Amino acid sequence: MADVTITRTGLPAEAGQVSSLQRLMRRKSTIAFIMTLPLLLVIFTLVAYPAFYSLHLATLNKSMVRFVGLGNFEFLFGRETFWLVVYQSCLFAVTAVIFKAIIGFTVAHFVHNIPSKGQRKWRGMLLVPWVIPPAMSTLAWLWLFDPSYSAFNWLLAHVGVAPVSWTGNTHWARFSVILVNIWVGAPFFMIMYLAALKSVPEQLYEASEIDGANWWQRIWYITLPMMRNIISITALFSLIVTFANFDIVRVLTGGGPLDSTHLFATWAFRVGIESGDIPLGACVSLFMVPILAVAATLILRDIGKRGNEA
Amino acid sequence: MAQVTLQKIVKTFDRTEAVRGIDLDIADREFVVLVGPSGCGKTTTLRMIAGLEEITAGEIRIGGRLVNDVPPKDRDIAMVFQNYALYPHMSVFDNMSFGLKLRKVAKEEIKERVEAAAGILSIMELLDRRPRQLSGGQRQRVAMGRAIVRHPQVFLFDEPLSNLDAKLRVQMRTEIKKVHQRVQTTTVYVTHDQIEAMTLADRVVVMNGGRIEQVGTPNELYNHPNTRFVAGFIGSPAMNFIPCRVDAHGSGLKVKVADLPDLPVPAERAERYRPQVGRELLLGLRPEHIKESRGPLGPGISEIQARIEVVEPMGMETMVYFPVGGIDVCGRVAPEAGGRAGSAMPLAVDMNQMHLIDPATDRVV
Numbered sequence: 001m002a003d004v005t006i007t008r009t010g011l012p013a014e015a016g017q018v019s020s021l022q023r024l025m026r027r028k029s030t031i032a033f034i035m036t037l038p039l040l041l042v043i044f045t046l047v048a049y050p051a052f053y054s055l056h057l058a059t060l061n062k063s064m065v066r067f068v069g070l071g072n073f074e075f076l077f078g079r080e081t082f083w084l085v086v087y088q089s090c091l092f093a094v095t096a097v098i099f100k101a102i103i104g105f106t107v108a109h110f111v112h113n114i115p116s117k118g119q120r121k122w123r124g125m126l127l128v129p130w131v132i133p134p135a136m137s138t139l140a141w142l143w144l145f146d147p148s149y150s151a152f153n154w155l156l157a158h159v160g161v162a163p164v165s166w167t168g169n170t171h172w173a174r175f176s177v178i179l180v181n182i183w184v185g186a187p188f189f190m191i192m193y194l195a196a197l198k199s200v201p202e203q204l205y206e207a208s209e210i211d212g213a214n215w216w217q218r219i220w221y222i223t224l225p226m227m228r229n230i231i232s233i234t235a236l237f238s239l240i241v242t243f244a245n246f247d248i249v250r251v252l253t254g255g256g257p258l259d260s261t262h263l264f265a266t267w268a269f270r271v272g273i274e275s276g277d278i279p280l281g282a283c284v285s286l287f288m289v290p291i292l293a294v295a296a297t298l299i300l301r302d303i304g305k306r307g308n309e310a
Numbered sequence: 311m312a313q314v315t316l317q318k319i320v321k322t323f324d325r326t327e328a329v330r331g332i333d334l335d336i337a338d339r340e341f342v343v344l345v346g347p348s349g350c351g352k353t354t355t356l357r358m359i360a361g362l363e364e365i366t367a368g369e370i371r372i373g374g375r376l377v378n379d380v381p382p383k384d385r386d387i388a389m390v391f392q393n394y395a396l397y398p399h400m401s402v403f404d405n406m407s408f409g410l411k412l413r414k415v416a417k418e419e420i421k422e423r424v425e426a427a428a429g430i431l432s433i434m435e436l437l438d439r440r441p442r443q444l445s446g447g448q449r450q451r452v453a454m455g456r457a458i459v460r461h462p463q464v465f466l467f468d469e470p471l472s473n474l475d476a477k478l479r480v481q482m483r484t485e486i487k488k489v490h491q492r493v494q495t496t497t498v499y500v501t502h503d504q505i506e507a508m509t510l511a512d513r514v515v516v517m518n519g520g521r522i523e524q525v526g527t528p529n530e531l532y533n534h535p536n537t538r539f540v541a542g543f544i545g546s547p548a549m550n551f552i553p554c555r556v557d558a559h560g561s562g563l564k565v566k567v568a569d570l571p572d573l574p575v576p577a578e579r580a581e582r583y584r585p586q587v588g589r590e591l592l593l594g595l596r597p598e599h600i601k602e603s604r605g606p607l608g609p610g611i612s613e614i615q616a617r618i619e620v621v622e623p624m625g626m627e628t629m630v631y632f633p634v635g636g637i638d639v640c641g642r643v644a645p646e647a648g649g650r651a652g653s654a655m656p657l658a659v660d661m662n663q664m665h666l667i668d669p670a671t672d673r674v675v
Contacts (some may be wrong), residue, residue, distance in 0.1 A: 157563065163517055201393075201395070203391050203393065203395035204395055204397060206360075206362050206382075206389075206391070206395065207389070207391060207395040207396075207397075208397075208408070209361075209362070209381070209382045209383060209462075210360060210361075210362075210382045210387065210388065210389050210409075211383070211408050211409035211456075212383035212407075212409055212412040212413055213383070217412060218659075221397075221408070222397065225397070225399040225400075226399065228399075251610055303564075
């Protein structure tokens, strides 16, 4: 250890008693650094290193021996499937998040109005879809969507509607993956919005009731503005997770039919792992970064400014 | 402008009775204060007038109209909440105009009314701010402004000053009184602070345990309390209650208190207290009626020798505490009277202001 950098001036010399190492260990900043070190290591190995490595990978050729610069990106821009994946990822994420938010908000409102005795039970049950590993629950949905033996088509047959090819037709397949994603993700919105609802002071509602607001005006003028920050943060968080979704599409449709349900993650997997072009796969997955960065900036734009206004 | 009438109002939460049958007539333009210890049902009563709480039994009328089943927004009332309940995401102007906006009042009129109210409360320069940028006193003014702009029939105040520091509280108290004198709207005001009640009210309603103990002007309550509760609640420091017995004393009566010489009852009270002769009662004496003794004693005034234990100088007066029959009695003497802890001091007891309380019924006899 270098003595020079750590000597503190004005301290009585305890030479012989306290070694420089001990002195170093006593400094607050040293202790703080050591205590955060495990987390820093985790972040480095699991976030920073893979991120930079994928940047590096994206500049190599298929056999990963030659530097091709932005060649992979150029190649992607020229492929129709790539633009299809961009469109599908945006459609999937935006539609699913909007519906998750609406359903989550509505359900949260209902649960909020249940007397507190029964509320725990409902809260627990409604969280189930979110708690089950999605790959598992998607398997169950796969059976429900089965063209010949599924519950859905059986019900439709009973009311005289022709069976639907849930995962075989482009539009129905997209509908199905979005539906399952909403089913899995809505409880997260519900629980976030429920917490936000509970934090709105009851007196604001009473004041607005006296001011003459009906229930819709109370939601519009009190609830929504008071929850604005939670709504933005939840939506952003969910947008990122939904955009990067992998398991539902992978299990339900595998990206088909004819690539019409591929998202960035599933297509990157298809290109990079299954087709063996790892640099191109890395390149695909890197495309999520700028798109999500724009979304994050837009949504979080003035959260700091609004802050907690209570 | 309207009178408010409560008839046999009862409120039950699950199985606890919060309000147990209240009758109250509030005149047009009157300032009525509901006062009592926490849990006495005063806030519940106010919330029932507002329509925020359902009425279990009884009738409430505002301006002659039965409002039991009328929602708050149609009762034509405005309320000021304890923690202001300002909308944090709206500017002061929007906070004040929100009720008018929902009632579809024309924009120009809203502006006019808000500015008029802001003028009354001198918050003109705050109209663009958000509540979080305001101090406690300013928020309180905005909350009042929100009530004033509506021109309601009745103002309801729910402990509006209890979140302010002591100095600001006194200042806002005067402010509220000024505003009421200016806008002349019927007002129901809830507080647990008897000084607030006394200073603001045309009439004070003292509540205890879900019932009304006594209704009267501040001076009536102070000078003629009906019950031990009111006698002890109104006035600060509180009235002294000393166990005593009333005995015949020549043609008149006297009050016998342990450790003290006999205290003759003033002649004009003798008839009233004669039925109590021989009974164990409580003598109620306010500290301000136990003063330093100087010069010849007037009629109805007795002198006692007190062994002072504690002296509390307050500046304009000094509180002295001395034991009588095991109870600490408080007297209020002039600062120059020179009471010292541990010393004896002659004190003059003004028996013209005495009260006798029957401990069995807690009523003033």
